Amino acid sequence: MKKVIIVGGVGGGATAAGQLRFYDKEMDITVYDRDSTMSYAACGTPYVIGEVIEDETSILMADPEQFRQKKNIDVRLEHEVVEILRSEKKVRVRNLKTGGEFNDSYDALILSPGGSAIMPEIEGTEKGNVFTLRSYGDMQAIHDYIQNQKPAHATISGAGFIGLEMAENLKHLGLEVDIVHKSSAILSILDEDLSQLLHAELEKNGVRIHTETVIEKIDERNVRLSTGTSLDTDFVIMSIGLKPNTVLAENAGLSIGETGGIRTNEFMQTNDESIYAIGDASENFDFITGDPKRVPLAVPAHRQAFLAAQHITGNPIPKKGLLGTSILKVFELDAAMTGLTETAIKEKGLTAKTVIHSGNSNAGYYPDHEKLTLKVHYNPETRQILGAQCVGGKGVDKRIDVIATAIYGGLAVDDLQALELCYAPPFSSPKDPVNMAGYKAIG
Template sequence: MKVVIIGGVAGGASAAARLRRLDESAEIVMVERTGYVSYANCGLPYYVGGVIADRAELTLQTPERFRERFNIDVRVGSEVTAINREAKTVSVREAETGRIYEEPYDKLILAPGAAPVVPVAASLDSPRVFTLRTVEDALALRAFVTEKTPRRAVVVGGGFIGIEAAENLVEMGVETTLVQRPAQLLKPLDADMAAFVHAEMRAHGVRLVLGGSLEAVDEEACGLVVRLGDGEALPADLVVLAIGVAPEAHLAAEAGLALGQRGSIAADASMRTSDPDIFAVGDAVEVTHGVTGKKALVALAGPANKQGRIAADVICGLNSRYGGSWGSSVIKVFDLTVASTGLNEAAARAQGYDCDTVILSPGSHAGYYPGARPLTMKVVFERDTLRLLGAQIVGAEGTDKRIDVLACAMQLGADGVRLKDLDLAYAPPYSSAKDPVNMA
């Protein structure tokens, strides 16, 4: 059996390693258009800010190690340009030589990921305009900041990457403005919880322009000028575009595979596409939302890793299924930790749920033990059944632990009554005796 994998990083690399563990005789070829096949993309902003000092720390597996450890043929700097389903081949172009060749497959896994959204208003071919998706993007931005010592930056987009980029630029001494079209940062949060994030960023010197729409990025003699819809002009030495991502599904579309919402790749619970010999995993794939049961796009590394392993299992004859994505996430925002899972209140109401919320303020640990800091928790539940629909937490240490407890409870079907009966560990340095997810 020969399996060709298009794309590495989370989904593709996980699929490759799992395939080898299940089948020692399979021929596995992984084609990755960048120079890095398996890297910590969530760590890229922290390399820009110097928190991760050694670029080698970003690389989880090198092509050489994949070959030596797993006997996998990894071809970086190569891009698949077409899929021929009838002949069961893919067309591959080598970036360095320009050579194009056909690679046959028995099974094909698509793991192309999602591409940064670059609006026409910002499609300026300037070395001062950056996105932050690949290792090469992070290297370029880090080099610019350290070598050119820019004074002012504008980050466009208030999601995970935008916030992390803004934080790390500030830590590098760059005066930073963050422009966000919606009136709040972090879409997974409700407005009342996002307010804590706004205050934290402003306290650390980030200027927020909420409700600001990008009209143009112009290059002038003095540098860049970011022009907004209300007429405001923001001078900048560099611009980071973090507006969002879109599924990179053009290969699937051109090959005639069924597509899902926003042009994503449609796949079933076994990660199989409309072609039984082609699988798809990661950010380009439409999944089932764990709360609503409806189709959704969830661009996170955790689901991509799981999907890669499931595709490998199914190819090797195992009955693995992907149970859906709940969107559990956590992000560092200067001195805060911000986490969420499931639906926020606004999303739950938009989906038609008759829901209610409870807002709680436990300490990070017992108040009588030194160093306790407040947490703010918002739990969304269905009014009649007390079914958990989602949760958001903003605070200090312990935020990640509590969101994980709530995520597990929600995914296992616990309602509010069962939640209070959970038997969890407690000690004064770690938990609050009055913690609603750690009743002691």
């Protein structure tokens, strides 16, 4: 009987365990996680804090007892794997409740350790009410603080996914919000012209944004910015980035890639063929360029879990690369993206042209329609689609989903005009924005 140990029991780890059991009813599967909860929907945490999701337990997808009873999987929470003994094919495990340690052996080991929120070295972080949002416990701490202390103002450092989602949810609770962001434009995975649409939407809803700015000092109820401005604030949320948890892998001599993640091949194997790495801490490769890429999002983690499980159970399916398809909501606007941005295209020295279509999500004469802007980058010689982005009031997700599928299927930009997409006035128009991008590329 094959024995598999999984390190980490949130998205990727829990999915890998479930997939292994689905494909092998006899396998011995053990999951170790150092936290007190497992398999929770991390993407839902800002909406629990904002009380859009009223029951915080609704984002808990499973617990150890369910895994044990329904799937015969042994999940041990508050247990940390502290060392990998590769030559012996064992791990050293510490019980965080008792402090005791023991060894456990494996035939295959899956690392899904996730990442940790980056906490910059800023004077006064130990004095103020400074939070990060990376775990279920982090979510509870922020939620409890808001409920008990009734703060009036929050400062958010960082304008990525978490920062923008938290800004919306804190405004939903009636707080005043300032965002401090180091770069010149928010949400750097968007092209700057589209990020400006989100910037305007935030300001329209009362969120103050300080770009090209960092926090230099935090006092108990005040933050000082690099511009010299001081903000009176009740608490700070640090959301400046994610550091992959790779110490365990590094100490075991596993290869770390240039993105900082654990380097893997197309089957999610590390440089030790018995050890796999998935999720936020793993490095794969870009679908379009083949360059190293790390995408700390839920969909890639679940896909990687499936691929690792398939390989371990004897049905290898190679991964074709990462597009980084993603979406977020900012008040009344949605923003979605897939593939390469303008910045990435320039950095890699690729030949590219861009088509932009601004129009309606569906028929303009139909009462429920919204404006949207769709950008598609492509190689003018090979006609390969390099990336796409869309911002608008509705219908953003389906346009980017279609283009992500087109990229994965190897369609040329010219093929977009030929796609026969759903049409009725409440949903689209006879020439969908995706079709229009294809027509404009040909023209």
